[in-house]
Amino acid sequence: MKFFLDTGNVEEVRRAAELGVLDGVTTNPTLLAKENKPFREALVEMCGLVDIVNGEVVATDAAGMIAEAREIAALHPNIVVKIPMTPEGFKAIKAVRREGIRVNVTLVFSPAQALLVAKAGAYFVSPFLGRLDDIGQDGMRLLREIMEVYRPYNFETQVLAASLRHPMHVIEAAKLGAHIATMPYKVFEQLFKHPLTDKGLDAFLKDWEKARAVLGDILPVEARLAVGQAGKNKK
Secondary structure: OEEEEEOOOHHHHHHHHHOOOOOEEEOOHHHHHOOOOOHHHHHHHHHOOOOEEEEEOOOOOHHHHHHHHHHHHOOOOOEEEEEEOOHHHHHHHHHHHHOOOOEEEEEEOOHHHHHHHHHOOOOEEEEEHHHHHHOOOOHHHHHHHHHHHHHHHOOOOEEEEEOOOOHHHHHHHHHOOOOEEEEOHHHHHHOOOOHHHHHHHHHHHHHHHHHHHHHOOOOOHHHHHHHHHHHHHHO
């Protein structure tokens, strides 16, 4: 499974990318509006950090979507253009696909919609799982049904599980075979954490301090100083 960050914050992307497990970014006007940076600049910076950045159109008519999709895609080769699941959106998808623009169809909430997305040849389909949970429906059931529909036909469209609220959403999406999970930075951080990991590390360090006088340091003094200086320079 690939991991995408759902954010408009370039520094969050940078921090996650440094860990070596981030594959891409999804963003939208709402997320970008929270940052004090022009959206073009933010998208291009993100493209320098990961292989795929999903940027979204805001027009609601096909002509407007096509024009915006061209503009967004021209910013960088790593761009995938997000287009909403509407009839006008599908008119736009047909047009921009002929020009080689990759499309992520967003705001998908049913297997029927997902089937249409695959038939249209979109690069990604984005079912919004958490939003279904928010209204008392089962988001994972939707993902399960989409995977069941896609599997027999070997559609090239990749399933991008979106609107993930917590780590268990990520794990369940992985178990169901979603190609990609996109999540806020907070959820990405939570994937690394477990109380027993923290407890075990704390006990290990206490034991090390007790035995340090006998065992000695792992790094010689010069190497420790160099590492410390490198950390300061990075900050």
